[in-house]
Amino acid sequence: KAGVTQTPRYLIKTRGQQVTLSCSPISGHRSVSWYQQTPGQGLQFLFEYFSETQRNKGNFPGRFSGRQFSNSRSEMNVSTLELGDSALYLCASSSGGGDSYTDTQYFGPGTRLTVL
Amino acid sequence: AQSVTQLGSHVSVSEGALVLLRCNYSSSVPPYLFWYVQYPNQGLQLLLKYTTGATLVKGINGFEAEFKKSETSFHLTKPSAHMSDAAEYFCAVSEGGGFKTIFGAGTRLFVKA
Numbered sequence: 001k002a003g004v005t006q007t008p009r010y011l012i013k014t015r016g017q018q019v020t021l022s023c024s025p026i027s028g029h030r031s032v033s034w035y036q037q038t039p040g041q042g043l044q045f046l047f048e049y050f051s052e053t054q055r056n057k058g059n060f061p062g063r064f065s066g067r068q069f070s071n072s073r074s075e076m077n078v079s080t081l082e083l084g085d086s087a088l089y090l091c092a093s094s095s096g097g098g099d100s101y102t103d104t105q106y107f108g109p110g111t112r113l114t115v116l
Numbered sequence: 117a118q119s120v121t122q123l124g125s126h127v128s129v130s131e132g133a134l135v136l137l138r139c140n141y142s143s144s145v146p147p148y149l150f151w152y153v154q155y156p157n158q159g160l161q162l163l164l165k166y167t168t169g170a171t172l173v174k175g176i177n178g179f180e181a182e183f184k185k186s187e188t189s190f191h192l193t194k195p196s197a198h199m200s201d202a203a204e205y206f207c208a209v210s211e212g213g214g215f216k217t218i219f220g221a222g223t224r225l226f227v228k229a
Contacts, residue, residue, distance in 0.1 A: 004159070031215060033215045033217070035217075035219075042219060042220070042221045042222060043160075043206060043208075043219035043222075044219075045216055045217055045218065045219075048215050048216060056215065056216035058216070090159055090160065092159075092160075092215070094215060103215075104162050104165075105160075105162065105215055105217070106162075107152075107159030107160040107161070108159050109157070109158055109159050110159055
């Protein structure tokens with residue numbers, strides 16, 4: 001079974017631009033979560049989607065948004081990029097009801113975003 | 117609000133020695149607790165998790181952790197370190213109802229030959 005895939009793996013943008021990152025979950029998984037990882041702030045939860053609905057949201061500004069499609073693939077978008085948005089963005093998927101009690105999150109390798 | 121504190125950003129042990137990575141949590145409700153490992157240029161991999169039941173949890177690669185409610189701790193141990201254990205380890209907490217997971221700052225484990 002293929003793991004979680006994220007595209008692109010590396011991305012360079014300039015301030016003010018917008019970016020879209022893609023995540024394809026493991027086949028059959030319905031929950032997709034996004035995390036931002038930086039040296040200064042560590043791993044921070046962005047949002048979680050389950051069956052095309054945002055179920056949980058972290059404490060990020062509205063410039064960060066996401067969506068999930070009917071095939072469970074997910075995208076996240078960051079508008080008006082700032083230097084501080086440079087980070088590794090990780091996507092994770094889980095099966096079943098999508099609850100941390102019963103399920104396990106499987107992480108993708110991440111997309112490394114650099115904002116110049 | 118939930119939070120996780122990992123004591124020690126770097127831990128160094130000799131190959132064959134005991135590994136002990138410390139984690140304390142703060143949660144207003146009974147938490148679900150996790151340990152993840154991250155190897156360079158890779159995503160996170162779940163080592164083990166505690167939800168309910170037995171407080172000593174066994175995970176993959178010989179790791180285990182004990183949930184101590186009275187100490188609000190969930191320390192990760194491995195009796196004998198191997199060179200392949202060198203990685204960054206994250207303790208995390210979730211209150212269920214989805215995957216809103218709060219991570220600690222991470223502890224980088226170095227294993228000396």
